[in-house]
Amino acid sequence: MSEQALLSVENLVVDYGRRHRRVQAVSGVSFAVPERQTLGLVGESGSGKSTTGRCVSFVQRPTGGTVRFAGTDLSTLPARELRRARTKLQMVFQDPISSLNPRRKVIDIVAEPLAIWGGVNRKEMMRRAADMLEAVGMDPAVTGNRRPGELSGGQCQRISVARALMLEPALLVCDEPVSALDVSVQAQILNLLTDLKERYGLTMLFIAHDLAVVKATSDRVAVMYLGKLCELGPVEDLYLSPQHPYSAALVDAVPVPDPRRPVAGPPLSGDMPSPADPPSGCRFRTRCPFAQDICAIEEPPLEEIAPGHLVACHFPTSSR
Amino acid sequence: MPEIAPAATPERPSAAVLGRRADDQPESPNGTRRKLGLLFWLCLGFIALVVFGAIFANVLPLPNPNLQNYSAVDAGPSLHHLLGTDDLGRDLLSRIVFGSRVSLVVGFGGIAIGLAIGGTLGLLAGYKGGAVDTVLNGASFVILAFPPLLAIIVVVAFWGRSLGKLTLIIGIASIPSLFRVIRATTMSYANREFVVAARAMGASTRRILLRELLPNVAPAALSFALIGVALIVVLEGSLAFLGLSVALPTPSWGNIIYEGASNNLLQTDPLIALWPALAMFLLLTSLNVVGDRLRARFDVREGAL
Incomplete structure (x- = not known):
């Protein structure tokens, strides 16, 4: 898999803060995304999923580890080539309002990537921006001359997507693109992203804290907890038989619209420990209902328990 | 695009946006065209009048x-001297109109220097x-730690007090405060997602500063700058009182007030000091009102969610 992977992340580490108050947001995360696939990245707030996404799209430099895009480690490129190369990695952000410059017209925001790279005259820029607005389901004649403050969150998010696609990226990192939207609008944006993925042959890293959202978009899912991966597998396997107790709790927490369905075990209690002072051994043990002595001593490695399904747990569901 | 056209169906534009958008003003940039009000136009009119007088003082029948x-x-x-004359028989209206040149050049020129240097550095530091x-x-703190009036007095006393030098010194003295205001405003935008997105698209630092940050910082900067102009006009008055504004026969508002307050003239002919003080008062009020209203007008409402 790693050979044709468009994106491969190896042992990614990100530290925040100065020497004495150091916090490790991401501690040794590895995964790969093959071309034209979507990897969902889930976890609760503070689990390091956004930081991972920012490193992948080179908005932020990791402290350690490598991010390979189409086989090359972009951090080794000279500044000029990096600037050109990173256009192939675009991002869609969580906050639809903050994602767009409030002072600029929608059409100019969408045309900006072309303006940065030049080579096309203004008329052509406007035409391509208008086409892209149409592709994301907006009417350029109506919205083109508006400013972001006049639009709804869903509309703003469509514009963010349009802007991200202008440079014909190969990889789109979506950092919780629908978390700030109404549920009805969420579905529209998810459908839009799925359609565009097909149309433009995109590879996606889809970050979310809502498993249902990830299920709708992803081929594979990675579950993060406190800066580490606990489980990585095809989306059906993860939903039907989650192996890590944390994934299992997340899957159980997805509401099912069936009143006769039995309640699946007690929900997790407690909060995530501070990443400044992570627990020894397995990071999930403080909240794990199955934790044993060994969990405090030895950190479980991420191991393949079925083809393409990796778990970091001493007592995965199938072995209990 | 037919296959995704249904997705284009109305997403609830939030009630706040709907309520505020005036349909008769489709060109409205923010969807909220706030009235500037009569007071704003009066004040702008007064500033325009002063600027007009300063530019065309030579041509006017004075x-x-x-x-x-x-x-x-x-x-x-009297009809002959609309505002009367001073103790040397000089026409006060003429002195005030010519004197406005000093106040305006020092005020606007000083702020222009401050904005050009302090503003640029502020954008850079904030981003x-x-x-x-x-x-x-750190450097701005070091400069701010000097009492500015004292610093200006020392420099003017040693270096001379031509209009150009005065403007330059006051301009330099205004750099740190303009730097700090623009730096702080820039910081509040520097980590917004639209700036990160511009970086991800490969935009150069220069482009991000000019295209993404400057338009957002400019309204606050403009409003602060106008207040800065007002402060400098007063500062010129203070310097004149210490005999450190432009050399004396040349009229400036500060100089006229200074002359009107000396030789016991306040008792015998208070009008001499009153007219320039009134002009100064009106100009300061106008600058403050205009700055404040412009800021309120250009404040973007972002909260559509």
Whole structure:
């Protein structure tokens, strides 16, 4: 898999803060995304999923580890080539309002990537921006001359997507693109992203804290907890038989619209420990209902328990 | 695009947006065209009047501001001298109109210098952060720690007091405060997603500063700058009182007030000091009102969610 992977992340580490108050947001995360696939990245707030996404799209430099895009480690490129190369990695952000410059017209925001790279005259820029607005389901004649403050969150998010696609990226990192939207609008944006993925042959890293959202978009899912991966597998396997107790709790927490369905075990209690002072051994043990002595001593490695399904747990569901 | 056209169906534009958008003003940039109000236009009118007078003082039918007419000393307002004359028989209206040149050049010129240097550095420090910010910010504190009036007095006393030098010194003195305001405003935008997105698209630092940050920082900067102009106009008055504004026969608002307050003239002819003080008061009020209203007008409402 790693050979044709468009994106491969190896042992990614990100530290925040100065020497004495150091916090490790991401501690040794590895995964790969093959071309034209979507990897969902889930976890609760503070689990390091956004930081991972920012490193992948080179908005932020990791402290350690490598991010390979189409086989090359972009951090080794000279500044000029990096600037050109990173256009192939675009991002869609969580906050639809903050994602767009409030002072600029929608059409100019969408045309900006072309303006940065030049080579096309203004008329052509406007035409391509208008086409892209149409592709994301907006009417350029109506919205083109508006400013972001006049639009709804869903509309703003469509514009963010349009802007991200202008440079014909190969990889789109979506950092919780629908978390700030109404549920009805969420579905529209998810459908839009799925359609565009097909149309433009995109590879996606889809970050979310809502498993249902990830299920709708992803081929594979990675579950993060406190800066580490606990489980990585095809989306059906993860939903039907989650192996890590944390994934299992997340899957159980997805509401099912069936009143006769039995309640699946007690929900997790407690909060995530501070990443400044992570627990020894397995990071999930403080909240794990199955934790044993060994969990405090030895950190479980991420191991393949079925083809393409990796778990970091001493007592995965199938072995209990 | 037919296959996704249904997705284009109305997403609830939030009630706040709907309520505020005036349909008869489709060109409205923010969806909220706030009225500037009569007071704003009056104040802008007064500023325009002063600027007009300063530019065309030579062309206007005014007597020479330094012409001493001993047949009309300490004269009250009359048709011949609309605001009267001072103790040397010089026409006060003419002196005030010519004197506005000093106040305006020092005020606007000083702020222009401050904005050009302090503003640029502020944008850079606010966006870049890190070492650049630490160094520039530290330097601004060092300069701010000097009492500005004292510093200006010392420099003017040693270096001379031509209009150009005065403007330059005051401009330099205004750099740190403009730097700090623009740095702080820039910081509040520097980590917004639209800036990160611009970086991801490969935009150069220069482009991000000019296209993404400057338009957002400009309204606050403009409003602060207008207040800065007002402060400098007062500062010129203070310097004149210490005899450190432009050399004396040349009229400036500060100089006229200074002359009107000396030789016991406040008791005998208070109008001499009153007129320039009134002009100064009106100009300061106008600058403040205009700055404040413009800021309110250009404040973007972002909360559509």
